[in-house]
Amino acid sequence: MKKMRLIVMTVAAMLLLLSLYTLKEGWPAKSAETFSKAVIQQGSSGKDVVELQGRLRFLGYYDGKIDGNFDAKTKKAVTWFQWKFGMKSDGVVGGKTKLKLWEATKSWKPTAADVPGGESKSSAPGAAGKTSGGNTGAGSNVDKSNKLGLSANDIKIMANAVYGEARGEPYEGQVAVAAVILNRLQSPEFPNSITGVIFQRLAFTAVADGQIWLTPNDKAKRAVEDAINGWDPSDEALYYFNPDTATSKWIWSRTQIKRIGKHIFCM
Structure with a gap:
């Protein structure tokens, strides 16, 4: 009986610690639908990095290839984004950074150019570049209706x-x-x-x-x-x-x- 009580108390303590960690790191349900709970940093690779690069490029912070590899250029884009949004600019993408990025890119819809290997001449880095208004970002998202x-x-x-x-x-x-x-x-x-x-x-x-x-x-x-x-x-x-x-x-x-x-x- 004592052993069972100890097990229950241990499990409860672990769940409490997990919930506190989740709140601290800011893993909201909505951004969790976009990113996994893994911390993303230089050296990381995979779907989370693809998502990260696509959203950063949509905002104009990243102009490299969408390849799913968290390299130095991706880190530079992350630190720039973090600094602009008033966060600790360490280049490490935890829950708070994911939430801010998700909030800032709610209207983003991935295109073929946002898939590794999906780059084309019209969407390659540098092709979008600065628009006539000085704005930077992915050319596929430009609204042609405004001057x-x-x-x-x-x-x-x-x-x-x-x-x-x-x-x-x-x-x-x-x-x-x-x-x-x-x-x-x-x-x-x-x-x-x-x-x-x-x-x-x-x-x-x-x-x-x-x-x-x-x-x-x-x-x-x-x-x-x-x-x-x-x-x-x-x-x-x-x-x-x-x-x-x-x-x-x-x-x-x-x-x-x-x-x-x-x-x-x-x-």
Whole structure:
């Protein structure tokens, strides 16, 4: 009887430790459908790495071959992604990194180019390269309907950013926020991809407080469309801030252009 009780207690303790480890490492059910629970790092290979490379390339962080081999180039892409998303940039893909990557690439749909050996001239690294708008990413995901050649994921994450940053602002102010993102994209002072601009460290409050993942409304989506089509109420601003909440002395030193709603737009 004592032996049986000991076995039960041991099993219960193991299950408790496993559940705590799972919570700590962030193995959510949804990302678990995409990745296994194995930690992925340099030297790893297989389906998890194929998935990792495909999603990183979709976001513009990886421009190598999808071959399922976690090499130095893949590690560099992982560390860049981790840094942009405010995580420990060690190049090791655990539960937290998998969750963030899954959240950022919900709209990604693998194509033939995302399968080892499925590369073609039109989808090979370097063929997609920079679009006319300065964006990088897989050519198969480019939305030809917009003038800048932004991908569907670029447009979606811009709408998320506009909604998270300015949903309480007048419509003109929401378009202005979208325009600032595009202005940064085309400026040599900022990253050359939409995701790079939006997730640049400390760039947007909505990223820092998690509001970037709120579902945008139609108004935010229209604001992005208007900005892409050339409307820039910000007058080519690269920054904006709310004077009621801004604590940075640096932002107050920027040349102010105009005020729309609660935001001051500046260079």
